Every structure is written in structure tokens, then in C-alpha cells.
Amino acid sequence: MSQKSNRPELLQRIEALIDNLTAINDKSGQYLQRLADGRVIDTKGWEGWEWTHGIGLFGLFRYQQLTGSPRARQLIDDWFSARFAEGTPEKNINTACPFLTLALRYQQAPRSDWRAYLDCWGEAIYRQMPRTDEGCLQHVTYESAHQQQIWDDTLMMAVLPLAILGKMFDKPRWVEEAIYQFLQHLHYLSDRQSGLWYHGWHFAGRHHFAGALWARGNSWITLAIPELLEMLDLDEHDVVYRQLQNTLQIQVAALARCQSDNGLWPTLLNDPDSYLEASATAGFAAGIFKAIRLGYLEADYLPVAERACEGIIDHISPQGELLQVSFGTAMGHDLDHYRHIPLTAMPYGQAMAMLCLVEALHRTL
Numbered sequence: 089m090s091q092k093s094n095r096p097e098l099l100q101r102i103e104a105l106i107d108n109l110t111a112i113n114d115k116s117g118q119y120l121q122r123l124a125d126g127r128v129i130d131t132k133g134w135e136g137w138e139w140t141h142g143i144g145l146f147g148l149f150r151y152q153q154l155t156g157s158p159r160a161r162q163l164i165d166d167w168f169s170a171r172f173a174e175g176t177p178e179k180n181i182n183t184a185c186p187f188l189t190l191a192l193r194y195q196q197a198p199r200s201d202w203r204a205y206l207d208c209w210g211e212a213i214y215r216q217m218p219r220t221d222e223g224c225l226q227h228v229t230y231e232s233a234h235q236q237q238i239w240d241d242t243l244m245m246a247v248l249p250l251a252i253l254g255k256m257f258d259k260p261r262w263v264e265e266a267i268y269q270f271l272q273h274l275h276y277l278s279d280r281q282s283g284l285w286y287h288g289w290h291f292a293g294r295h296h297f298a299g300a301l302w303a304r305g306n307s308w309i310t311l312a313i314p315e316l317l318e319m320l321d322l323d324e325h326d327v328v329y330r331q332l333q334n335t336l337q338i339q340v341a342a343l344a345r346c347q348s349d350n351g352l353w354p355t356l357l358n359d360p361d362s363y364l365e366a367s368a369t370a371g372f373a374a375g376i377f378k379a380i381r382l383g384y385l386e387a388d389y390l391p392v393a394e395r396a397c398e399g400i401i402d403h404i405s406p407q408g409e410l411l412q413v414s415f416g417t418a419m420g421h422d423l424d425h426y427r428h429i430p431l432t433a434m435p436y437g438q439a440m441a442m443l444c445l446v447e448a449l450h451r452t453l
Contacts, residue, residue: 093397095452098445101401102151104408105445109144109438110134110163119415119432121230129230131416132434135170137177138230139245140416140435142185147439149189150446153196164193172205179212180228181239184246191252210253213246214262221291224272231418236291239419240277243270244308252319263320267328270316274335283342284357285309288419298420301357305417307371309339311443314379333384340376340385344392351399355414355426362427366403366412370440373397377447393447400444413437 114120114132121129130136134144145164152160168190177183187209194202218226220236225246227239247269254262276289279301286296287305313336322329346357352364353372373396379385380393403411413436414429 093401093448095449098449098452099155101404101408102442102445102449105404105410105438105442106148106151106160106163106408108408108410108433109147109435109442112433112435112438123230127230132432134167134435137171137183137186139182139185139241141167142182142188142245144435144439145186145189147442147446149192151442153192154446154449161193164189168193168202172201176205178230179209179216180230181217181225181242181246182229184209184213184217184249185244187249188252191249191256195256206253207257210250210257210259210262213250214259214265217246222272223268224276224291225269227288229418234419236293237288237419238273238276238291239288240273240285240305240308243273243312247273248312248315248319251316255319266316267320270312270332271328274331278335278339282358283338285339298422298425300420300423300426302417302420302426303353303355303357303365303368304371304414306339306343306357307368307375307440310336310343310375310379311371314375314382314384317384318378318382336375336379336384340379340389340392343372343376344389347392347395350402351395351397352403352412353396355429356423359423359427363414363431364412365414366400366410367414367434367437367440369396370400370410370437370444373400374440374443374447377444377450381447381450397444397448400441404441408438409433410437410441 112132119132131138131140148160148164151157190202191206218228220226224238225242227234227237227242247266250262251266277285284301285306287300287302288297313332347353348364352369354360354362355365356362373393376389376393380387380390405411413434415432417429420426
């Protein structure tokens with residue numbers, strides 16, 4: 089990789105991304121979620137509670153885990169302390185996301201107060217969150233119950249937390265449920281022809297909505313499969329290991345065919361005229377780097393991840409903002425929905441860039 093990817097440069101860029109992550113705000117109120125019951129959800133500012141913050145925390149954790157950064161650790165712990173003091177939000181797919189990071193922090197520093205929250209939310213994912221036909225986690229969010237809908241986002245936001253909690257607390261039923269969710273989402277969302285993943289599936293209508301092969305949705309898969317395989321530490325001959333490894337291999341081969349010359353991917357992966365999107369690109373790079381590092385992918389795909397990483401570095405502003413990041417994207421009923429999602433700084437964009445650069449840091453050790 090280039091001089092821009094040496095260890096001091098990578099560390100400097102990650103610190104700048106953290107500066108920006110914790111300073112993002114929505115001064116105009118344009119991106120606030122205003123719910124019918126009067127609640128207002130801030131998905132941009134650091135002091136909210138949504139999946140956007142959950143991914144932000146996860147990026148901070150992976151940096152802290154690799155480098156021992158006391159700053160990143162304190163930011164994580166302070167976020168949870170402040171949010172718990174305010175009171176936890178309603179339990180849905182997206183609000184479960186922060187518990188992936190809390191579980192990982194608990195492994196480092198067990199605390200009885202954290203254990204209580206982890207037990208409660210793990211039980212909620214396992215028993216209480218609504219299911220579609222065939223027992224899939226329904227993608228319930230603040231805005232809607234999304235009846236009979238599954239989204240590829242769910243695996244990252246709620247299923248990974250369930251998997252790690254089941255593993256940590258010796259609850260094999262939780263682990264089996266997480267595996268089932270991965271396999272069911274694979275069955276209904278992967279496109280056999282392209283190797284990529286659809287954004288969602290509707291059991292009642294038996295359709296994939298707009299049929300969108302949406303980049304960030306696909307990036308959750310590229311990130312989540314290596315994470316799950318690492319968590320479960322399955323034997324390479326295990327049927328789940330083989331199924332998920334094959335799925336990842338097929339998806340990454342498809343991604344290699346649609347990467348742009350500057351390393352980024354279009355927001356609709358099969359539409360090169362749709363705008364290039366950086367958060368998905370960072371997720372693809374992080375997932376591919378990690379999968380190669382852990383032996384889930386052949387090193388033949390290393391140039392794909394390296395080009396993507398260089399593209400991400402080129403899209404980090406002097407102020408530490410990852411540019412070309414699309415706002416949170418609900419299910420689209422036509423492809424123009426995805427083409428017209430606005431670009432803006434978001435916590436998950438910052439964090440996915442951090443995950444990418446942390447994996448690049450691994451390569452400097």
C-alpha cells in the first residue's frame with residue numbers, strides 16, 4: 089500500500105475521524121427523525137441512541153482493541169454511562185446495535201451493571217422482538233413495525249449482538265437463533281445470479297421491493313460474516329462455516345467486478361451511474377481485509393481491499409470527515425429512492441472508515 093497507508097499516517101487519520109465523529113451535529117434539524125408520537129430522534133449527533141451510534145461505538149472499540157487507545161475506551165464508556173443515566177430507548181432492531189460494543193467491552197472489563205443490561209437486551213432480541221413468517225427477525229425501527237419485512241441491516245444491528253451474548257453467557261439457544269437468522273437472511277436476500285444481496289424481502293408480497301442491490305446493505309454482509317465466524321470459532325468443516333464462507337467468497341468476487349477505478353463502489357452496485365458511496369466502500373474494505381487476515385478469503389482479493397482503502401483515505405477531509413456518505417436509508421420501492429438519498433456526515437461513515445483503517449493497521453504489525 090502507499091505511503092498514505094503507513095502506521096503513523098493511519099493513526100493520525102483515525103484520530104481525526106474520532107474528532108469528527110464526536111463533533112457531528114445537525115444544526116439545521118434537516119436530518120432529525122420526527123415521530124408521530126412527538127419524539128425526535130437525532131441520528132447524527134453523538135448523544136443520541138440509534139444504530140448510527142452503535143456502529144460509531146463499534147469503530148471506536150476495534151481501534152481501542154488494537155491500539156489500547158485510552159481515549160477511545162473512555163469515549164465508549166462515557167457514552168454508555170450517559171445514555172443509561174437518561175434511560176434506554178424502545179427495544180427494536182436498530183436500538184440493539186450498541187450492545188455489540190458493550191458486550192465486547194464487557195469481555196475486557198466485566199461489570200455487574202453492564203451484565204444486567206446485556207442480559208435484558210439479549211433476552212429481548214431472542215424472545216420479544218417480532219418475527220415474520222418462518223421466524224425471521226422483523227426489521228422493526230422507531231418509524232415502523234415494517235410488517236413481514238426482513239432487511240440485510242438486521243444481521244449487523246441485532247443478530248451479531250445476540251450471537252456474541254449467547255457465546256459469552258453460555259446460552260446456546262441464542263447462538264443457534266443467530267445462526268438461523270444468518271441462514272434465513274442468506275436464503276431470502278442473496279441474489280443467486282449476481283452473488284450480491286438485496287436490501288430487503290417482503291414475506292406477504294413475496295418480493296424484494298425495488299430489487300435494490302444496495303451498496304451499504306451489502307457492506308453489512310461483508311462485515312458481519314467475518315465477525316460471526318470469528319465470534320463462533322467454528323471448525324472449517326462445520327456446515328455453517330462452509331456456507332457462510334462460500335457466501336462471502338461469492339459476494340466479494342461479485343464486488344470485485346463492479347468496483348470503480350478510484351476504489352469506491354456505486355450506491356447501487358449494478359448501476360455504475362449511481363453516485364459513489366464511501367461508507368459502503370469502507371465496510372467492504374474492512375470486511376475483505378479481515379476475512380483475508382483470518383483465512384476466510386484468499387489473498388487474491390487483497391488488491392480490491394487496498395484500492396478501496398486508498399479511495400477511503402482520498403475521501404477523508406482535512407477536518408477528518410469521511411465524504412460521500414449517504415444518509416440513513418429506509419427500504420426503497422423504486423431504485424430512484426437510492427439514487428436520491430442525500431450525502432452528509434454520519435457517525436457510521438466515520439466508524440466504517442475507522443474499521444477500514446484499523447484493518448489496514450493490522451497489516452503494519
